[in-house]
Amino acid sequence: MRPIVMEEVEALRGVNSVKVKEAHEQGRKIVGMYCIFSPSEIALAADAISVSLCGTSQDPIEEAEKELPRNLCPLIKSSYGFAITDKCPYFYFSDVLLAETTCDGKKKMYELMGKLKPMHVMNLPQTANDEDSLEFWKREMVKFKGFLENQFNTKITDEKLRDAIRLMNRERNVMKRLHKLNAHKPAPLAGTDMMKAQWLKGFNVDKEAGIELIERLIAEVEDRVEKGIYAFDEKAPRILLTGTPIGVGSDKVLKALEEAGASVVAFENCTGYKGLDVMVDEDKDPITALAEKYLSTPCSCMTNNNGRLDLIRRMVDEYKVDGVVDLTWQACHTYNIESYTVKKFVQEELGLPFIQIETDYSDSDTGQVKVRVEAFLETLDSRSLV
Ligand code: SF4
Ligand code: SF4
16 A cells, blocks of 8 residues: 555646646746756745656657657657647746757757747756866856746845745655655665655745745655555665656656666655755855756766765665666667766676667567566576575
8 A cells, every 4th residue: 555645646647747738827037947957046036936848758759740850859859749749837937948058969969948938048068077167067056047037027136046045955855754764674665655755846846835835745755664564575676767757648658667667765866866866055156056966967978977886885875775777768868878987886796687678658668678687687686595
């Protein structure tokens, strides 16, 4: 039996699509964003609502493919498909869009999407390690702030930025606490529920209400741990999922793993723990603090991306992981190439089984994914018998 609060969490998408419409009608400004490099704090400091628009559904991809190449990452096609079909209320009610120069596919898609609504593009440095990168990224933060001030005819003060930083840190902290519950063996929360709680937070119109809801979920899960109620039994292999982002509709590998009896206890991807690991420094100049936090994101679009290996190492340890699954969306070159480095690191340095699964959002290979996942889990079982 799942935690009862999960029903409220699942209802969030519908509740929030009504709230976003009401907010729009009341004159609140809405900023649509696509990536965890996007500083939501600046949007909140402009008294706007920030919503995540990243496409996780196969449904609009057919329409997107009329304008975009078919051999493109499904996340990019889905995001663009929602934009051109007006099927996403969050895109529809967004007053402005924030894009970023992360991967090539996204940045070229944004050129087309930018014709639909006012869009600001943040130029992301290609590396976090160069001395100039932080200064460059700080200037990008200031430009985005100026864009919102112009668009919304408002003034974003340092005080408002500090308030927004504190609010976002509280949201990150509560999500972090939720993730860390699954460091417990056996895991009290199914990976599919963890993913939903994290993914649906991206649509939260009322952040305080969202934080309160996750607090209640944590309390219920802690109570279940005390009573010995878990999502999986002690013997279930504990999996760390890394790689490309997932959400409701693009979760077939996660589902395949848990349906085959694995317990997905840790999500290193950017729709999981990646964006929660580092808080924004509340004592520094707010623009510097925001630039430092977001530049530290260990995404494969950065070179090098050793921070990802460091995060995987820490999470494998903390979550007592038995095997690592690396998900790659088809045509995502950065994660696909980086998979070789991650594989060598996991197998040779951490001594754990590793599998890369490259797929898309469609159901066409669901059977094949199931077979590969089951074969991988068998290798974990045979290790535990040695
Ligand atoms: S994988 Fe990287 S570029 Fe893609 S959404 Fe996540 S952080 Fe952004
Ligand atoms: S999954 Fe890869 S190709 Fe797709 S948007 Fe993210 S970085 Fe780009």
